[in-house]
Amino acid sequence: MASKIFVRPISIAFNAFRNYSSSSKLVDVSINDKTGIATVTMQRPPVNSLNYELLIELNGAFQDLGSKKIKGAILTSSLKTIFSAGLDILEMYKPKPERANAFWTSLQDTWITIFNTPYPTVAAINGHSPAGGCLLSLACEYRVMVNNYTIGLNETKLGIVAPFWFVASMKNTISNRESELALTSGRLYKTDEAFKVGLVDETAENKEDALAKAEKFFSRFDAVNPIARFLTKQELRGKIVKVGRKTFIYKIFRKFQICMMTRI
Numbered sequence: 001m002a003s004k005i006f007v008r009p010i011s012i013a014f015n016a017f018r019n020y021s022s023s024s025k026l027v028d029v030s031i032n033d034k035t036g037i038a039t040v041t042m043q044r045p046p047v048n049s050l051n052y053e054l055l056i057e058l059n060g061a062f063q064d065l066g067s068k069k070i071k072g073a074i075l076t077s078s079l080k081t082i083f084s085a086g087l088d089i090l091e092m093y094k095p096k097p098e099r100a101n102a103f104w105t106s107l108q109d110t111w112i113t114i115f116n117t118p119y120p121t122v123a124a125i126n127g128h129s130p131a132g133g134c135l136l137s138l139a140c141e142y143r144v145m146v147n148n149y150t151i152g153l154n155e156t157k158l159g160i161v162a163p164f165w166f167v168a169s170m171k172n173t174i175s176n177r178e179s180e181l182a183l184t185s186g187r188l189y190k191t192d193e194a195f196k197v198g199l200v201d202e203t204a205e206n207k208e209d210a211l212a213k214a215e216k217f218f219s220r221f222d223a224v225n226p227i228a229r230f231l232t233k234q235e236l237r238g239k240i241v242k243v244g245r246k247t248f249i250y251k252i253f254r255k256f257q258i259c260m261m262t263r264i
């Protein structure tokens with residue numbers, strides 16, 4: 001039996017941008033009472049493009065799950081053929097500086113939250129997952145992807161530069177060499193190709209199969225102390241988050257991105 005939990009309303013999560021708040025539910029969160037597994041489902045048709053509101057809801061959902069006793073969380077999509085199309089291009093087209101700032105902050109915060117959860121995470125990638133969609137899946141600990149879709153950081157093909165924390169997330173998952181080849185060419189991998197290089201950990205026939213495989217991943221930790229597990233995760237991922245969040249370069253880079261966005 002699955003119980004629903006409410007995602008924090010956008011207006012409360014980010015009062016400074018009340019004008020942009022939305023009451024629509026872009027993220028569904030359910031927790032299976034029997035298994036203790038949470039499923040976080042993005043539901044922003046047509047392509048789950050990541051706008052400010054969706055990011056705020058996603059961040060809130062993963063943060064709230066930190067206060068629940070869950071076994072793990074699965075990130076997936078309600079759409080038939082798309083996991084997420086990445087950043088909402090409309091957010092990058094002539095935005096107001098405040099909106100651009102809020103958008104980038106929400107993107108970075110969401111990445112940090114998912115990358116750093118105390119509980120295990122799996123992306124059940126049930127559709128195409130370019131750019132920011134790929135980033136979301138890389139923030140999870142494990143990826144199961146349905147056959148015959150595409151995934152990757154294709155920014156160079158769009159004439160844009162993937163921020164260094166996108167790159168760091170890729171390098172945290174596949175080799176430096178493969179990351180270089182993939183990022184410089186803006187490669188989108190098909191599911192089987194992504195599996196071969198380790199960008200995804202398992203392939204699946206369909207969404208149900210992906211969810212079942214995702215659930216199975218959590219059983220690896222049945223005999224593991226959750227605090228020891230989390231501290232180990234932090235040991236492995238902490239440096240990347242620190243670089244992503246605090247450095248001077250990060251601040252400069254963000255200013256640069258916002259500057260680019262507001263000038264286009």
Ligand SMILES: CCCCCCCCCCCCC/C=C/C(=O)SCCNC(=O)CCNC(=O)[C@H](O)C(C)(C)COP(=O)(O)OP(=O)(O)OC[C@H]1O[C@@H](n2cnc3c(N)ncnc32)[C@H](O)[C@@H]1OP(=O)(O)O
Pocket residue numbers: 046047049050081082084085086087088089090092128130131132133154155158160161162163257260261264
């Ligand atoms: C991108 C230029 C911005 C320049 C600004 C530069 C500033 C610096 C910023 C630096 C940013 C760095 C990091 C960037 C990360 C990103 O995530 S960028 C976004 C990258 N995303 C993509 O490349 C995906 C593009 N979309 C697709 O490949 C396909 O749409 C799909 C996801 C595979 C789905 O295909 P299909 O099922 O055939 O549907 P479509 O008909 O193509 O699309 C349906 C409608 O959805 C709209 N749409 C698609 N993607 C997006 C998106 N990312 N944002 C907003 N809207 C999107 C598409 O236009 C269709 O709309 P309608 O025509 O109105 O139906």
